[in-house]
Amino acid sequence: MEWIDFATPKTISEAVEMLASKGDRARAMAGGTDVLVQLRGGRRSADLVVDVKGIPELNVLSYSAQDGLTLGAAVPCFRIYQHKAVIDNYPGLIDSASLIGGIQIQGRASIGGNLCNASPSGDSIPAIIALSAVANIAGPKGTRQVPAEDFCTGPGRSVLENGEILVSITIPVPLAHSGANYLRFIPRNEMDIAVAGVGSSVVLDASGQNIVSARIALASVAPTPVFSKAAGDSLAGKAVSDAAIQEASEKAMADAKPIDDMRGTVRQRVHLVGVLTRRTLNNAIQRARGG
Amino acid sequence: MPGVTHVQTTINGEEVNFLCEPRQSLLECLRDVVGMTGTKEGCNDGNCGACTIIFDGRIVDSCLVLGVEAQGKDMTTIEGLATPEGLHPLQQSFLEQAALQCGICTPGFIVAAKALLDAEPDVDEARVRHWLAGNLCRCTGYDKIVRAVLDASQKMK
Numbered sequence: 001m002e003w004i005d006f007a008t009p010k011t012i013s014e015a016v017e018m019l020a021s022k023g024d025r026a027r028a029m030a031g032g033t034d035v036l037v038q039l040r041g042g043r044r045s046a047d048l049v050v051d052v053k054g055i056p057e058l059n060v061l062s063y064s065a066q067d068g069l070t071l072g073a074a075v076p077c078f079r080i081y082q083h084k085a086v087i088d089n090y091p092g093l094i095d096s097a098s099l100i101g102g103i104q105i106q107g108r109a110s111i112g113g114n115l116c117n118a119s120p121s122g123d124s125i126p127a128i129i130a131l132s133a134v135a136n137i138a139g140p141k142g143t144r145q146v147p148a149e150d151f152c153t154g155p156g157r158s159v160l161e162n163g164e165i166l167v168s169i170t171i172p173v174p175l176a177h178s179g180a181n182y183l184r185f186i187p188r189n190e191m192d193i194a195v196a197g198v199g200s201s202v203v204l205d206a207s208g209q210n211i212v213s214a215r216i217a218l219a220s221v222a223p224t225p226v227f228s229k230a231a232g233d234s235l236a237g238k239a240v241s242d243a244a245i246q247e248a249s250e251k252a253m254a255d256a257k258p259i260d261d262m263r264g265t266v267r268q269r270v271h272l273v274g275v276l277t278r279r280t281l282n283n284a285i286q287r288a289r290g291g
Numbered sequence: 292m293p294g295v296t297h298v299q300t301t302i303n304g305e306e307v308n309f310l311c312e313p314r315q316s317l318l319e320c321l322r323d324v325v326g327m328t329g330t331k332e333g334c335n336d337g338n339c340g341a342c343t344i345i346f347d348g349r350i351v352d353s354c355l356v357l358g359v360e361a362q363g364k365d366m367t368t369i370e371g372l373a374t375p376e377g378l379h380p381l382q383q384s385f386l387e388q389a390a391l392q393c394g395i396c397t398p399g400f401i402v403a404a405k406a407l408l409d410a411e412p413d414v415d416e417a418r419v420r421h422w423l424a425g426n427l428c429r430c431t432g433y434d435k436i437v438r439a440v441l442d443a444s445q446k447m448k
Binding site: 001002003004006032033037041105108 | 296335336337338340346350351352354357360403421422425
């Protein structure tokens with residue numbers, strides 16, 4: 001790794017000032033599980049690494065029945081999957097947090113970092129898109145909010161401008177009769193990058209037989225995570241049925257624009273999007289029914 | 292020296308001070324600066340788990356931690372397991388069950404397994420295999436490692 005300077009700001013304004021002073025020569029770091037690999041491998045370079053783990057707002061993990069979940073950008077995965085309110089209210093988020101890397105990676109890696117890394121294959125991104133998450137950003141010009149589905153702009157690129165940091169992710173309170181699920185396909189059992197991944201969420205009516213709304217997002221099938229609005233919208237107002245789920249999966253497949261690479265082919269990935277959309281929808285519906 | 296940082300940390304219960312550059316990984320600091328070579332370098336990018344240490348209560352890949360991040364922290368490395376009285380039960384079980392061949396992955400496996408057994412004394416095979424998914428071994432085929440961890444879990448009760 002080339003020479004870097006290292007800073008440990010204790011406040012958001014201090015971090016923003018440090019990052020802004022170095023422009024694109026500065027990188028924020030939380031768990032470091034992507035940034036350090038990229039710096040060491042020469043895929044990114046930086047003069048200044050700003051460790052944001054010492055900033056209180058980035059370590060918040062709190063749930064309330066009014067405001068939903070506030071997930072500080074630096075909160076590591078293990079804190080998420082050990083948190084009772086998250087386990088109870090957001091099992092779809094637990095799906096992601098507990099399959100990113102192995103136990104060692106989960107001790108450091110954060111969902112916020114996964115989002116900022118903006119990999120098309122980031123396992124948490126479809127899950128938080130499905131859950132209608134919003135990214136809370138602070139920068140030299142103040143704060144702003146960006147829906148999770150608009151955050152990533154290309155492989156490794158995001159809406160974050162020089163000097164801006166992701167402070168937290170907020171996820172609304174789960175509605176009654178709602179459920180979510182994330183699944184990915186990998187050729188191994190653990191520790192691999194998704195060939196394709198799908199996150200789904202559904203809201204059912206009180207009978208549990210009809211779909212009020214749904215959100216579906218895809219990983220590893222485009223330059224960014226994909227929010228397949230057409231797939232989710234196709235389910236709104238429909239009775240739960242294999243035919244409705246099949247139709248949604250076909251719309252998700254139509255939104256998948258993958259490439260052939262060492263992990264999979266276009267054909268395989270589009271096929272996987274169909275399978276995983278159906279499975280995640282069925283799992284989300286089961287959770288929405290309390291199962 | 293400009294840019295060199297003084298780090299004060301606790302390794303295996305003892306206060307340790309070292310100087311490092313911000314770009315140096317904790318793994319590099321442990322091995323090349325402090326001289327504790329029990330922790331091994333495998334892939335150096337977080338895939339293999341050979342450099343696993345317990346850092347602030349959680350297992351991490353020390354190649355993905357910067358040395359400067361160790362300031363004020365508490366860590367356990369493989370050197371912290373045996374006592375003057377003898378080997379740790381995990382080390383003993385690894386020997387008895389022949390759970391190592393070349394040995395490069397072994398410290399990482401043992402440290403990771405220690406963290407598991409300290410937190411969850413009653414483990415089954417599935418839990419051990421899942422917990423150790425971030426540790427790669429190219430020699431043993433894993434079976435003997437899993438058996439050794441389960442054997443140690445019985446000894447430690």
